[in-house]
Amino acid sequence: MPHNRLRYLTSAIKKGLSYSPIVGIFGSRQVGKTHLLTSLSAEYVSLDQRNSLATLEADETQFISNRGAPFGIDESQMAPTLFPALKEYVRLHPKKGAFLLTGSVRYLSRKSIRESLTGRIALFELLPLTLAETEDRPIPHFIRDFHLTKKIEPQLSVISTHLEKLRSPLSYLETGGLPGICFFRDPTIRSQKFESHLDTVLSRDIKLIFPTTLEPKILIGLLIELAKSQGDVIDYSKLSRKTRISRPTLAKVFNAFESLYLIRRLRTFGGPPKDICYFEDQGLASHLLNTQVDRRFQLRRLLYANLRQEVHYNDSAENYQFTTWRSTPSHQIDFVVQSKTAVTGIQVLQESTPTREELKTGAIFSKSFPGAKMLYVSLDSAPNVLHHQAACMPAKALL
Numbered sequence: 001m002p003h004n005r006l007r008y009l010t011s012a013i014k015k016g017l018s019y020s021p022i023v024g025i026f027g028s029r030q031v032g033k034t035h036l037l038t039s040l041s042a043e044y045v046s047l048d049q050r051n052s053l054a055t056l057e058a059d060e061t062q063f064i065s066n067r068g069a070p071f072g073i074d075e076s077q078m079a080p081t082l083f084p085a086l087k088e089y090v091r092l093h094p095k096k097g098a099f100l101l102t103g104s105v106r107y108l109s110r111k112s113i114r115e116s117l118t119g120r121i122a123l124f125e126l127l128p129l130t131l132a133e134t135e136d137r138p139i140p141h142f143i144r145d146f147h148l149t150k151k152i153e154p155q156l157s158v159i160s161t162h163l164e165k166l167r168s169p170l171s172y173l174e175t176g177g178l179p180g181i182c183f184f185r186d187p188t189i190r191s192q193k194f195e196s197h198l199d200t201v202l203s204r205d206i207k208l209i210f211p212t213t214l215e216p217k218i219l220i221g222l223l224i225e226l227a228k229s230q231g232d233v234i235d236y237s238k239l240s241r242k243t244r245i246s247r248p249t250l251a252k253v254f255n256a257f258e259s260l261y262l263i264r265r266l267r268t269f270g271g272p273p274k275d276i277c278y279f280e281d282q283g284l285a286s287h288l289l290n291t292q293v294d295r296r297f298q299l300r301r302l303l304y305a306n307l308r309q310e311v312h313y314n315d316s317a318e319n320y321q322f323t324t325w326r327s328t329p330s331h332q333i334d335f336v337v338q339s340k341t342a343v344t345g346i347q348v349l350q351e352s353t354p355t356r357e358e359l360k361t362g363a364i365f366s367k368s369f370p371g372a373k374m375l376y377v378s379l380d381s382a383p384n385v386l387h388h389q390a391a392c393m394p395a396k397a398l399l
Contacts, residue, residue: 007036008139008313009126016122017070017097021090026103027126028261028280030180030197033102034074041072041100048075060085070100077105077208083117090120105208106259128177128281130306131169131399142398143310143337169302169396176283194287201260210256226263226277227288231300231334233274268326270368276324278304296350299379299395300334303348306399331361343372352381353392
């Protein structure tokens with residue numbers, strides 16, 4: 001199969017099956033949950049199929065009884081009555097790795113599911129494919145190595161020897177990381193797939209979270225505005241006026257978009273907390289944008305989509321956080337990686353080298369976190385040590 005790629009989450013799922021009676025894989029539609037599910041399950045059904053859903057609703061207990069383990073149930077959010085039945089079944093028949101579920105709606109956003117599964121399920125979120133995953137490369141460890149290293153110089157020397165082997169990463173923004181879409185080479189077909197994806201999510205799935213009467217074209221208009229402003233502070237009042245969606249309704253729509261894995265909000269720190277938005281899949285964002293954007297904006301999207309996987313799939317003793325820092329409107333660090341032992345700021349550049357203002361912002365950030373490292377990233381800069389705690393790096397070296 002063209003999208004048969006090793007997923008970095010696979011080992012974590014297998015580990016979850018070894019200690020939890022129920023394991024859940026959740027994430028966007030088309031993100032590859034079904035492929036993982038069928039490869040790991042002894043038996044498999046999809047509740048997107050009407051016959052399977054009707055059989056389950058007729059007798060939930062009978063439906064899940066005497067199944068091969070793990071019994072894979074795809075799109076499980078389609079049947080809310082399934083979860084109380086699972087709760088009772090695993091109470092009476094405690095067995096590790098009995099059920100493997102997937103969902104295209106964030107489980108804990110639905111009260112009935114949350115109450116039934118708390119303490120009984122190991123949840124794993126599957127992110128869109130990264131550039132490294134599409135190329136069948138091992139998970140990069142740039143953040144770990146740069147973040148935790150005591151000296152920057154040796155790390156940059158190693159990276160420099162591998163740069164020539166890496167292709168330009170910008171094409172990733174056009175295709176994105178949804179396996180059900182991104183491997184189609186014909187842009188017309190990809191566009192049709194994205195349209196179908198949006199239609200399913202905005203016409204059907206959203207009603208599982210928020211029974212809105214807003215038409216899909218209004219919701220798409222909101223998504224277009226969000227796609228254009230990724231990485232910028234969200235001005236909810238301005239967005240409300242522009243989309244003609246009231247502030248209270250806008251808040252509910254944002255929560256629904258996040259629950260459906262369309263967007264993710266990051267909360268700034270370092271000053272008054274603000275919300276910043278990124279699309280979960282940058283291919284979908286490019287489909288909505290359908291316009292030329294500047295280099296810095298492209299690079300910011302590229303780094304968000306690829307760097308967070310190293311934090312998200314981290315299995316080390318370090319507990320990483322991936323966020324953004326903003327002391328004033330003119331002083332913002334695009335991404336910050338924090339752990340108990342280190343802090344690294346990652347600043348996206350418009351040109352190959354940082355400007356005086358960008359260096360000033362980095363200095364202010366470093367003063368706030370003594371010992372923090374600063375990494376300035378551009379599309380085409382050469383690896384360069386600025387001082388013992390700061391360096392410039394081309395984007396492809398991180399990916």
